[in-house]
Amino acid sequence: MAVVNETIYIKGDANVEVTRPYAVLGDLVQMECANPVVVPKLKTLKVLKFSETAAKHSHHKNSRTVVSVLKLIECIHEKYPGMSVQNLGAQDIIVTYENQQTAGQFVHWAKVVCVVLISFAGSAFSIMAFNNDVDTSKLFDQIYELLMGKTSNGFTLLEVTYSIGIIIGILVFFNHFGRKRFSVDPTPMEVEMRLYENDIQTTLVENYSRKGKEVDVGTTDIVRNHRA
Numbered sequence: 001m002a003v004v005n006e007t008i009y010i011k012g013d014a015n016v017e018v019t020r021p022y023a024v025l026g027d028l029v030q031m032e033c034a035n036p037v038v039v040p041k042l043k044t045l046k047v048l049k050f051s052e053t054a055a056k057h058s059h060h061k062n063s064r065t066v067v068s069v070l071k072l073i074e075c076i077h078e079k080y081p082g083m084s085v086q087n088l089g090a091q092d093i094i095v096t097y098e099n100q101q102t103a104g105q106f107v108h109w110a111k112v113v114c115v116v117l118i119s120f121a122g123s124a125f126s127i128m129a130f131n132n133d134v135d136t137s138k139l140f141d142q143i144y145e146l147l148m149g150k151t152s153n154g155f156t157l158l159e160v161t162y163s164i165g166i167i168i169g170i171l172v173f174f175n176h177f178g179r180k181r182f183s184v185d186p187t188p189m190e191v192e193m194r195l196y197e198n199d200i201q202t203t204l205v206e207n208y209s210r211k212g213k214e215v216d217v218g219t220t221d222i223v224r225n226h227r228a
Contacts, residue, residue, distance in 0.1 A: 005082050005083075005084075006033060006034060006035050006038065006080075006082075006083060006084065007033070007034070007083070007084040007085075007086060008031055008032070008033040008038060008039070008042070008076065008083055008084070008085055008086070009031065009032045009033070009085075009086045009088055010029040010030065010031050010069075010072065010076075010085060010086070010087055010088065010089065011029060011030045011031075011087075011088040011089035012028050012029035012030070012069065012072075012087075012089040012090050012093050013089065013090060013093070014090040014092070014093065014094060014198075014201045015093075015094045015096070015197075015201055016028055016093055016094065016095050016096070017095075017096045017097075017098060018095060018096070018097050018098075019097075019098065019099060020097075021049060021050045021097060022046055022048065022049035022050065023046075023047050023048050023049075023067075023095055023097075024043065024044055024045060024046050024047060025042050025043060025044075025045040025046075025047050025072060025075060025076070026042070026043030026044065027047075028047060028067065028072065028093055028095065029072060029089060029093075030089075031043065038080065038083070041079065042076060042079060042080075045075055045076075045079060047067065047071065047072060047075055048065070048067060048071075048095070048215055050063045050097045051063075063096070063097040063098075064094065064095065064096045064097070064204075065094075065095055065208065065213065065214070065215055066092050066093070066094050066095070066204060066205050066208040066209070066213070066214045066215065067092070067093045067095055067214070067215040068091070068092055068214055068215065068216040068217070069087050069089075069090070069091050069092065069093070070216060070217045071215050071216055071217055071219070072093075073085045073087070074217050074218075092205045092209075092214070094201060094204055094205065123170075127166065136162075137154070140152065140156070140158045140159060140162070141154075143158060144156055144158055173188065174187050174188060174189060175187045175188070176189075
């Protein structure tokens, strides 16, 4: 291949999922180059392939590896030796090969019902445990007796407004009700999930790097069936 004295910009996410037993450069990164001929050719450049064992058992196992951006630069230089590469994305990319299988409607709704029930039961238990710990009912009785001059029967305006306030507080805090958002800000759950996802990605990259399983410069493009 003739030397091309041009610059190509690549940008890849930290986590990529493929549904084929191999990954091409276009699956892993986005590319931009002033030469319109370069990008289409590089997009189809095969970077790595998973072993036959991974492909055979992909219906119940994930095959995963970590690819260094240096490996991608090496593949580009094999195609265009004189190409200058500027990386604007992740330095290590987690590539997961998984054969996508759509679950049936019954399984989907069963999962939804289970999650709803678990969330409801857990939230209710947490609220009741907190109220019991601070003895909220006794506090309401004392407030009601001080204000009204008589003993509370356990179901007054205080209990009603407190229950409504908990519902409003939860909706405002989580900034989400069904498909409706109250503001454009991400919900606290989304923030926590992103932090958790970042921690997982960092751990996977470090583990693969320490075990010498990262696909880096000079390594083979065949990946054995690893499960993280």
